[in-house]
Amino acid sequence: MNGEIEHTLRGSWTPSGAASAPLSPSALRWLRHRIGLTETTTPAVPSSLLDVPGSSLADTPRAELEALLGERHVLVDTAARLGRAGGMSYSDLVRRRDGAELAVPDAVLLPSDPELVQGVLEICARHDIAVVPFGGGTSVVGGVDALRGGKNAVVALDLVRLDRLISLDPDSRIAVLQAGMRATEAESLLAAHGFTLGHFPQSFERATIGGFAATRSAGQASSGYGRFEDMVEGVRLATPAGEWKLGVAPASAAGPDLRQLAIGSEGILGVITEVAVRVRPAPRRSRYEAFVVDGWQAGTDAVRALAQERVLADVTRLSDPTETEVQLALSGQLKARALGNFLRAKGVRNPCLLVLGWDAGSRTELKQRRAAAVRALRDVRTVRLGRAAGESWKSHRFSGPRQRDALLDRGVCVETLETATSWSGLSELRSAVRTALVRNLQTGSKPPIVMCHVSHAYETGASLYFTVLAPRDAEHALAQWQRAKEAACDAIAGRGTISHHHAVGVDHRPWLGAEIGDIGTAVLTAAKRAVDPTGILNPGKLIRD
Template sequence: MTDVKHMKWWGWGVEGVGFHHEDKPGFAPFVVNAVGIDVWKEPVPPIDFAEVNVPESVASDEFFAALTTIVGPEYATTDGLERVVHTYGKSIRDLIRLRDNVLPRVPDVVVYPADESAVQRIMALAVAEDAVIIPFGGGSNIVGSLEPVPTETRTIISLDMGRMSRVLDIDEYSNLATIQAGVLGPDMEEQLNARGWTLGHFPDSFTHSTLGGWIATRSSGMQSDKYGDIADMTKGLRVVQPGKLLVVRPIPASATGPSVREAILGSEGRLGIITEATVQVHRLPAKREVLGYLFKNWDSALAAMHDIATSDAAPSITRVSDARETAFSFSTSKASHGISGQVQKALFAFLQKRGWNLDEVCLSFIGYEGTASNVSHQKSVVGDVLKKHGAITLGKGPGALYDQKKFDTPYLRDFLLDRGAAADVSETAAPWAKLKPLYDNVFAAANKAYAEIGMKGWIMCHLSHSMHSGACLYFTFAFTHDGVDPIAQYDVVKSAIQQAFIDNGGTLSHHHSVGVEHARWIEDDISTAGADLVQGMFTTVDPGKNLNPGKILTRE
């Protein structure tokens, strides 16, 4: 079968890799306090795949044979494991359903096209036979963008883009690269780096997500403050639609009517299958530093992030955790010995003497990239802002550790699920003036939801992306579930948080897209007229509802 890489079917990441707490002495007491579970108790692992009830494929022999003719016999399959891998993303809802053997509908066939021509032929066949196509990149989505409609009776194709994974061309004078949509983040960067370039896009899911997936969900990366998010980076597109090929030329700017490029961004496969993108790339920076800082409290941290965003500074990363997430970060640190442990104790003693409440301290990471002189200048400008707000510089050590561990956090969800707790994330963006009230009211809504379900819960937050007019707040929440109906309990908490976003001037998602998880709030976010416009596009491009139906809008 194909050598396309996939995550393990039951959880995040690579088989055999997971979160371990034994070398982190602060973690166990932190988790007991936060969600009331004993991390030392025997975990309950996921079921064996042999126990999974995989519905039979409804694809006819003739249909499967026709797909095989297009992609080759080794690149079309009805194998049960392959179909389950392509059924869900990696939200807590997805992972709980997999563990509970809940698979009401799975794709009937998984295909791996090698090129755009094959995608066009698959599209033509699917429309002619009234089948459904769901595009699949890395499988990291957390809002239900991948799952089939449970009541769907037509044949469902999961179109895995993993074979289309090459950097096709770099226009070095224009700083543009044309890249196939199925390339995973690390593979793309390896190809770009070999020629001295980088896209600069590093979402949390980087190791297990694709360029096409980023575009289809309007992804943002950790360095979006400098490089922009994927919507800023994407200049040209090739999109296979029923009976058509949509081509958006890589123009730096255009005033030719409503933006077709923008319509494809965030469309989750509903307006076609993205096969290629031309994106702006940058020369690898001569110097890169990520420094750690401490703020006295959340208010001073938010004020500093605002002032950096509206200054002449252009850091690549501006991230700051609230006190609760800072406590979590400290709990995942390995035991400090020798000089480093003594320095940490001395620093905290010094801060206490200065009147800092260590329970309110906020940890920040700020990144700088460019020439040595530019990095020095940026650090100076940012340093003046931080000094004004009383921040303490921690140096390069914490930043280096952040860089090493930045893609590992999702493994923690599986660890907690094994021990009877559920954890997930919700993120939003709002104007600077609304951030603090939004933050306070989200916490109040989450805690009210925990009381409603009668479970001990935790919520924490970090500011992850700064923009001139506002910022993204990224909330992580966790609770001990009752083991009877954890999804119902999750719905109470998740809904409370999302509704608080809307009620307090935030968007329903800054960079995780809509899928089915957020669809119920879409009209609150973009207005009924806006939803009408989106519906009109879907109906025009896909009158037969063959392209990933049921996502973004709930009217269908």
């Protein structure tokens, strides 16, 4: 039961009780030199100093909700409401640190089973109250913003108490999980039965099964285990029009696959209460290894070869020269200098780090898969860094966001964005987004750091994931990022998808029409009308209300 998850004002990523990831003195020195950091630290404003409007949930619906869920599970206190005031994007964190422009829900509802979720929707529909489904609250696109959409009130429907493993069918390799279950909990419950889901996004420590399904999430091992939608066998949704269950067989020709309408619906077509997922036997062996490739083009050629020869490692991750430089610098200057010398001696001018990680059932399988991958790389010159570097990447793979906290404290604008396109357009898209970000983030004399990696590869193309580090414009922090983000999205539109795995939410909505067309928007709007005639579900997200 993970009902104890802390939800006070979330100005940082690091869960309470978990180790933070401070920046080392050498990392700070390097950042000062590279982007011109000042000495100022900008800690979050204490939540006791925030001016939060009172709840506007009227007495009658509140009494009905309390009768349904019990008083303890209808929270109107400021701390609980602030804890669900938005997601985890840079803008969300800056808003909460500054205590400005917070959209706070009027109440937090905590149902414990699908029938109660259905009951909540019926009450909210009757009283015209907006409902924001809330999983781990890790959205980075405004997906859990408490937008009222012209309704009488807005509630956060926190699914934290829907946290049970409903069934596990080992013959079919299908587990039915409740939507509010955290990824960490899902992995440990499945491990007890010898299985894994294999879904490891960087938000693993906080995000939920329902959130993954609602956003078409992709984990770090997507090249081997697939994206989350590839794992979904069935979904159960509560909607204002009634309960909707989808998925009865592994494949079907019974019309369009409506599961795909539910997956990625971002809370606007129903509240996902259960997900049937495909599971795999937990690996007995794994091997993570790092290589260096000379230059971005050689690196993407290497990943394309792995994808097109269908021998991708489960984790296949290529960093561009800037990301490689940053990873080395943040890992310590001595190491960085020694490695730099080693690579220069090998004739590598533009090092790009390539991490490959395999999970397997046996030593033989592991050996065969690795050998096949090495064969596919025969035409690309790679320098092997070995297992220690690969294993080190693996052991730090969820700690990046904790360093984000330390960077935010130091007044750094640190944010990510992502897209995907076909192989032939990948490098042009990377250049276009980089140019847009660099131009729009610069505040002083030194250019911001804009780094990029490929972490999800397909036979026909790949994702691009950008991370920026720039001195924060202290006066106009939100506007600084907003400008850069808009320019990057404009550069993406027409060249790639507006989101490969972060979803649309509020932030990407202006660009969705260009991707799915007017007819696509009309189809989504019609589907919404069918299940949510009065538009109470997650107003302002994905499509225009």
